[in-house]
Structure formats: C-alpha cells, structure tokens
Amino acid sequence: MKAPAPITARLAAVAMGALALCSCGKTGAREGQTVLTFSGSALGAEGTLVAKQLRKFSELNPDIRVELQRTPDDANQRHQLYVQWLNARVGNPDILQLDVIWTPEFAAAGWVLPLSRYSPAINEFFPATVEANRWAGELYALPWFADVGLLYRRTDLVPAEPRTLEELVAVAKRATMRPGGPKHGFVWQGARYEGLITGFVEYLGAFGGRILDEKGRVVVNAPEGVRALEFMRDELYGSRVAPLDVLTWHEEEGRFAFQNGTAVFMRNWPYAYEPMSDSAESRVAGKYAVSPMPASGSGGGRSTAALGGGQLAINAYSESPDAAYRLIAYLTAPDQMVERAQSVGQYPTRPALYEEGRMKGLAIPLGDAKRAIESATLRPVTPIYTELSDILQIELHRALVRQAEPKEALDLAARRINALIERTGMRKLMSGETSVAPAAGAAK
Amino acid sequence: MKGEARLGWTLVAPALGVIGLIAIFPLAWTVWESLHVHELRMPWLGKPFVGLANYVEVVNDPRFWAALGHTAFFTVVSIALELLIGLFLALAMNRVFRGRGFVRAAVLVPWAIPTVVAALLWRFIFESQGGIANELLINAGFIEQPLVWFIRTWTAWVPVILADVWKTTPFVALLLLAGLQNIDLTLYEAAAVDGANKWWQLRHITLPLLKPAILVTLIFRTLDGFRVFDLIYVLTGGGPGTSTEPVALYTFNALLQNLRFGYGSALSVLIFAITFGMALLYVKVLGVRLGGDER
Numbered sequence: 001m002k003a004p005a006p007i008t009a010r011l012a013a014v015a016m017g018a019l020a021l022c023s024c025g026k027t028g029a030r031e032g033q034t035v036l037t038f039s040g041s042a043l044g045a046e047g048t049l050v051a052k053q054l055r056k057f058s059e060l061n062p063d064i065r066v067e068l069q070r071t072p073d074d075a076n077q078r079h080q081l082y083v084q085w086l087n088a089r090v091g092n093p094d095i096l097q098l099d100v101i102w103t104p105e106f107a108a109a110g111w112v113l114p115l116s117r118y119s120p121a122i123n124e125f126f127p128a129t130v131e132a133n134r135w136a137g138e139l140y141a142l143p144w145f146a147d148v149g150l151l152y153r154r155t156d157l158v159p160a161e162p163r164t165l166e167e168l169v170a171v172a173k174r175a176t177m178r179p180g181g182p183k184h185g186f187v188w189q190g191a192r193y194e195g196l197i198t199g200f201v202e203y204l205g206a207f208g209g210r211i212l213d214e215k216g217r218v219v220v221n222a223p224e225g226v227r228a229l230e231f232m233r234d235e236l237y238g239s240r241v242a243p244l245d246v247l248t249w250h251e252e253e254g255r256f257a258f259q260n261g262t263a264v265f266m267r268n269w270p271y272a273y274e275p276m277s278d279s280a281e282s283r284v285a286g287k288y289a290v291s292p293m294p295a296s297g298s299g300g301g302r303s304t305a306a307l308g309g310g311q312l313a314i315n316a317y318s319e320s321p322d323a324a325y326r327l328i329a330y331l332t333a334p335d336q337m338v339e340r341a342q343s344v345g346q347y348p349t350r351p352a353l354y355e356e357g358r359m360k361g362l363a364i365p366l367g368d369a370k371r372a373i374e375s376a377t378l379r380p381v382t383p384i385y386t387e388l389s390d391i392l393q394i395e396l397h398r399a400l401v402r403q404a405e406p407k408e409a410l411d412l413a414a415r416r417i418n419a420l421i422e423r424t425g426m427r428k429l430m431s432g433e434t435s436v437a438p439a440a441g442a443a444k
Numbered sequence: 445m446k447g448e449a450r451l452g453w454t455l456v457a458p459a460l461g462v463i464g465l466i467a468i469f470p471l472a473w474t475v476w477e478s479l480h481v482h483e484l485r486m487p488w489l490g491k492p493f494v495g496l497a498n499y500v501e502v503v504n505d506p507r508f509w510a511a512l513g514h515t516a517f518f519t520v521v522s523i524a525l526e527l528l529i530g531l532f533l534a535l536a537m538n539r540v541f542r543g544r545g546f547v548r549a550a551v552l553v554p555w556a557i558p559t560v561v562a563a564l565l566w567r568f569i570f571e572s573q574g575g576i577a578n579e580l581l582i583n584a585g586f587i588e589q590p591l592v593w594f595i596r597t598w599t600a601w602v603p604v605i606l607a608d609v610w611k612t613t614p615f616v617a618l619l620l621l622a623g624l625q626n627i628d629l630t631l632y633e634a635a636a637v638d639g640a641n642k643w644w645q646l647r648h649i650t651l652p653l654l655k656p657a658i659l660v661t662l663i664f665r666t667l668d669g670f671r672v673f674d675l676i677y678v679l680t681g682g683g684p685g686t687s688t689e690p691v692a693l694y695t696f697n698a699l700l701q702n703l704r705f706g707y708g709s710a711l712s713v714l715i716f717a718i719t720f721g722m723a724l725l726y727v728k729v730l731g732v733r734l735g736g737d738e739r
Contacts, residue, residue: 076701080700080703083484083485083703084484087484087487105485108486108488109485109486109487109488110487110488191681191683192681192683192684192685244572244592244595245572245573245592247592247594247595247684248572248592248594248595383485383486384485384486386485386701386702387485387702390697390701390702394685394686395685397683397684397685398684398685398686401595401596401683401684401685403597403684403685403687404685424483424486424489425488425489
C-alpha cells in the first residue's frame with residue numbers, strides 16, 4: 001500500500017507504456033530533439049487536420065518532434081483515461097485536450113501547468129472562453145475552439161427569430177396547429193445527461209438565474225431557477241410544444257426530427273448545421289437558420305448560450321513544458337483556427353477572426369455564430385463540476401418527468417450540492433482561498 | 445502419514461495460491477480501500493483513513509436504499525416470471541416428441557445473445573417513435589398515442605423485465621428440465637394406475653421431486669438478479685431520475701464515473717456481504733432439503 005496510485009491507475013500506466021513502445025516509439029528522435037506527445041479527439045476529418053497541423057509545426061520547429069496519441073472521441077472516456085494517467089503521474093501525453101468543464105478540476109488537482117508564465121495574449125480571445133480556463137485567479141489552458149448552444153428554426157415557418165422565450169413557444173404552437181404543420185414545436189436534449197444541463201443553463205440565464213453565484217454559493221433553487229425549470233416543464237405538459245420524447249433524447253434524435261421536418265424549433269450545437277444542408281439527407285435543406293436562445297420576456301434575464309469546446313493544457317508531469325506551450329500557441333494561432341473552422345467547422349475562439357472576412361466557406365453565417373458566442377455562459381467553473389452536474393441531472397430529470405415539483409427538486413439538488421461542497425473541502429477553494437490547490441505551488 | 449499430509453498441502457498449494465490471488469486479495473484490498481477517502485478526481489483530499497465513515501455515508505444515502513429496493517423488485521418479479529414460464533417450457537420439452545433436440549437447442553438462442561446486444565434490441569422495440577411495441581399496441585387499439593416508455597417508472601420497468609425474462613427463461617427451463625429427467629417415470633405409471641389425473645401428478649409428484657432443481661435455479665437467478673447491470677445500463681440508464689437504478693449501477697456510478705474509490709469500495713463490500721449472506725442462506729436451506737431427500 002505504499003504507492004499512492006491505485007491499481008487501476010498503475011495498470012493504465014503499464015498499458016500506456018506498452019502503447020508508447022509500440023505506436024509512438026521515441027527512437028526516431030534525433031540527437032537534441034525534443035519529443036512531444038499530443039493527445040485529443042482525432043476521428044475522421046478532425047484527425048487528418050490535427051495530423052497535418054502537427055506536421056507543419058514540426059517543420060517550422062525542427063528541434064521538436066510531435067507524436068499524435070489518439071484518445072477516445074467520447075469526452076467521458078477521454079476524461080477517465082486522463083484521470084487514470086495523471087493519477088499515475090505519467091508525463092505522456094504532454095498536451096491534453098480538455099473539455100470546457102474540466103479545466104478547474106485538472107487545475108485544482110495539480111495535473112496541468114499554469115500558463116501565465118508564458119504570458120499568452122488572453123485579451124485576443126472571447127472573454128467567456130478564457131474565463132472557463134481560469135481557476136483561483138490563474139490561467140491553466142487556452143481555448144482551442146468554441147462550441148455554443150444554438151436555436152435552430154424553420155425559416156419557411158418562422159421567418160424572424162423569436163425575441164423572447166414566450167414568443168418562441170407561441171410561434172411554435174401556432175406553426176404546429178397549422179394544417180400540415182410539423183408535429184413538434186420545439187425539440188431539445190432532455191435525457192438525463194450533460195446535455196440536459198447545457199439546455200437548463202440557457203433557460204436559467206434567460207430568467208436571470210445561476211447555478212452558483214460569484215462566491216460559489218448554491219443559488220440554483222432561487223426563484224429564477226424555479227421559474228426556468230417550470231418553463232421547461234410547461235413546454236412538455238402545458239403548451240405541449242415539446243414532445244415528451246425529448247426526455248429520452250440526446251443531440252442526434254433531435255437533429256433527426258428536425259431534419260425530417262417534424263419540428264419547428266430545435267436547440268442544438270453548431271455541428272448539426274452542416275449535415276442538415278445536404279438535400280439528399282435532409283428535408284429542411286435551405287429552410288433553416290440559427291440564432292442565440294432568446295431571453296424570457298419577464299425581464300431580469302438575458303439571451304444565453306451554453307459554452308462548450310476544446311481547450312489545450314500542459315500536463316504537469318510533462319518533461320518539456322516549454323516546447324509544449326509552443327505547440328499550444330501554434331495550434332491556437334489565428335491561421336490554424338481559420339483552417340480548423342474551414343475543414344471541420346469548429347469555431348475560432350478569437351473574435352477578430354469573425355471581422356476580417358477571412359473565414360469564407362463556413363456553414364453557419366458568421367454573424368449568428370459570433371452573436372451566440374458573445375452570449376455564451378459558462379457552466380459552473382469548479383473542480384467538482386462533474387459530480388455537481390450528476391446531482392443536477394438527476395433532479396432536473398425528476399422534475400421534468402414529474403416525479404417531483406420543480407421547487408422541491410431544485411431544493412434537493414441544492415442541498416446535495418452543498419453537501420458535496422462540504423465533503424470535498426470546496427468551500428475554502430471557492431471563496432478564493434487558493435492555498436489548498438497543490439497547483440498553486442507549481443506556479444513558482 | 446505426516447509426509448503424506450505435507451505432500452497433500454504441497455499439491456493444493458498452487459490452487460490455494462490462485463484462490464488467494466484472485467479471490468481473497470482483491471476482496472481484502474477493497475475492504476481496505478473502503479476505510480479510506482480516496483477520490484481520484486480530488487487528489488487534494490489525500491488518502492486519509494476514515495474508519496467506517498464511507499459506510500455511514502452509504503446507509504444515510506436514500507439513493508442507496510432506493511437502489512436496493514429496485515434491485516429486490518427486479519429480482520423478485522423477473523425470477524417469478526422466469527420460474528413460471530421456465531417450468532412450462534421444461535415440462536413441454538420433457539415430453540417425447542420428434543425434433544426435441546432441435547427445440548432444446550433453439551430455446552437457448554436468447555440465452556446465447558450477449559446481454560448488451562439483447563438490451564439494445566429491446567431498446568429499439570420500445571423506442572417511443574417507430575418502436576414495434578407502440579405500433580403493436582396502437583394497432584391492437586390499447587393505446588391511441590405512442591407511449592414514451594422510459595419516462596415513467598412503471599412503464600420503464602416493462603422492457604427491463606421483459607428483456608430479462610426473454611433472455612433468462614431458457615436457462616431456467618434447462619435447469620428444470622435436468623431436474624425433471626431425474627424423476628422416475630414408474631412413479632407416474634403407478635399414479636396413473638391409481639387413477640390420478642395429470643394435475644394431481646404435477647402437484648404431488650413432479651413439483652415435490654423438482655424442489656432441489658428449483659432451489660438451485662433460485663440461487664443462480666437471485667445472485668444474478670442482484671448483480672443486474674448491463675441490461676438496465678443500456679435500457680433505462682437507471683432513469684427516469686434514478687427510479688430504476690439497481691445497486692450495481694449506483695456502485696458503477698460512484699466507482700467508475702465519479703472515481704470515488706473509497707465510497708465505491710464501501711458499496712461493493714456491502715453488496716458482497718448481501719449476496720454472500722443470501723448464498724449462505726440458500727446453501728443452508730438447500731443442504732437440509734437435499735439431505736432429507738437422500739435419506
């Protein structure tokens with residue numbers, strides 16, 4: 001029992017070692033050459049692009065050789081893999097692709113290095129994308145691409161974007177009542193998973209509520225939160241613009257419904273835009289547009305889009321952090337971002353790129369994308385996010401399937417989140433006392 | 445004699461070693477882990493020894509008790525149905541008819557399908573839009589609108605239990621068939637001579653003599669039912685809310701999703717204790733019955 005690493009982590013490390021031996025043998029490195037390992041989702045077109053950009057980086061920096069280590073595309077699996085490696089203190093891969101909600105967790109655990117010593121020009125990025133990568137006042141990752149919640153609408157049925165949530169529901173209702181109109185008014189992601197939280201965050205913002213306040217106190221059960229959840233529930237059982245099916249739906253089920261012309265509105269991510277424009281597959285090609293989710297007309301809230309996306313961070317156990325930062329700086333530079341947007345449709349995190357007219361041939365109109373990213377709101381920036389989300393997913397789902405009343409469900413969620421904060425010693429960390437985080441020591 | 449005993453021990457030593465390595469050691473490790481706070485995601489908590497704190501947290505957690513209730517419900521209902529249908533199948537297969545061998549093999553097909561695959565099939569069947577189940581029920585006039593099966597607790601249990609019954613009944617039937625074939629046929633002849641009808645024969649000959657086989661089946665099935673995981677993971681994910689979540693899924697969530705090794709280990713130890721207790725109970729009951737039969 002001497003070793004701090006659990007058996008699974010050590011097994012993972014062994015497997016890692018084996019992997020390193022067979023796939024990314026460092027024997028090819030020349031004398032004095034630094035070898036970096038880059039990891040991230042690298043499926044299909046994305047994989048080709050990443051490989052290409054890494055190769056170009058190596059050409060520009062002959063002293064560095066970069067290996068690409070493919071990790072699962074599924075975020076949960078990649079997360080689990082990273083956590084196991086880092087618990088075993090493995091220095092490979094040097095660069096980690098973090099989901100927008102992971103950075104505080106990795107930072108507080110001391111698994112990724114603070115970046116302020118490299119003084120990145122953070123004011124060149126969308127503020128929200130930078131904020132997501134801060135923990136205890138320090139920056140731990142750079143935003144690589146932005147994903148953002150969007151409201152899709154059928155332009156043949158709804159020419160103008162709805163200005164309020166209430167208008168959205170009314171318009172959706174009217175369109176479904178019309179003879180031959182679509183069956184569903186509004187489809188979204190209501191299954192019990194992370195997607196439910198991203199949707200809820202948008203309603204919450206629309207009503208002026210939050211999950212945690214700026215001091216890290218749980219305020220999800222405040223009146224704004226209850227109103228937001230009641231509004232979602234009313235779409236299912238009151239106005240009935242949303243079919244009950246959405247309570248089991250993820251992104252793709254909603255896209256299929258919208259693509260087959262059975263829905264007036266859809267809440268989804270930018271990825272859905274391009275495949276639906278293919279008239280061979282889609283019945284709505286050329287008949288849809290996107291806008292940010294609107295605010296509630298009741299006042300106090302604002303138009304809110306949940307922020308997702310990829311971040312790049314340096315493994316705290318990396319042997320060559322400086323070289324790793326050079327690669328991160330390269331990948332997050334304007335040219336590479338534009339290339340990424342054009343070949344895989346992922347949005348740049350630099351507002352300047354939306355102005356310069358450099359990004360032609362993009363699926364989503366740039367103005368709409370920029371507007372959505374500007375209204376982007378973070379999910380709680382906290383190291384315990386995953387468990388917090390788990391609690392909230394269950395209680396939201398219970399309220400939406402009518403196993404509990406909204407207020408009751410949110411009160412219970414708040415109580416359980418508070419217990420979680422207590423158990424994990426998060427109270428101190430959240431109130432700004434940074435000394436608990438081991439990573440703070442590494443900052444020197 | 446002493447030398448022989450030593451030889452004996454030497455010969456069983458490898459087997460004992462293997463048992464120790466694959467059974468005792470992991471179990472002991474799990475118990476040890478369960479006495480610590482050990483959260484892979486929160487290294488700043490360290491790995492302090494906390495005694496029974498994890499167990500206290502488990503028994504104070506309503507989600508655990510609810511999960512235990514769901515597991516018990518699932519086990520009782522599915523096994524009752526499986527025994528009933530399995531007995532019927534076994535009786536049918538026990539009769540001499542042409543193609544009996546083929547039927548016996550065919551019956552086993554659902555059992556041979558991996559659970560995850562079977563669960564996915566049932567998920568498609570019960571999909572709210574375009575699922576066969578809804579279509580059949582609408583055509584038969586039972587419902588007017590398609591049902592969203594997975595958003596109500598009671599309707600969510602339907603596919604889960606159906607899938608388990610469909611998959612496991614063949615196994616139960618085979619175990620019972622083996623029991624049936626041990627019954628001396630002359631007993632039936634004697635009963636028939638005495639004028640007993642088939643129903644009487646079933647109640648007074650078949651069922652009493654089948655008891656050992658039924659008990660063996662019960663052991664296997666309750667222990668299996670208690671560990672149910674893959675079926676529910678795929679079909680309902682434990683939802684809606686957590687209202688179909690079994691203990692194994694709850695443990696998986698704590699251990700492998702939230703990476704709470706200490707707390708998850710405490711859960712594992714409790715599940716182990718419960719199943720072990722049930723196994724002991726069964727062995728005791730079964731031992732008595734078998735002994736009685738043999739005498």
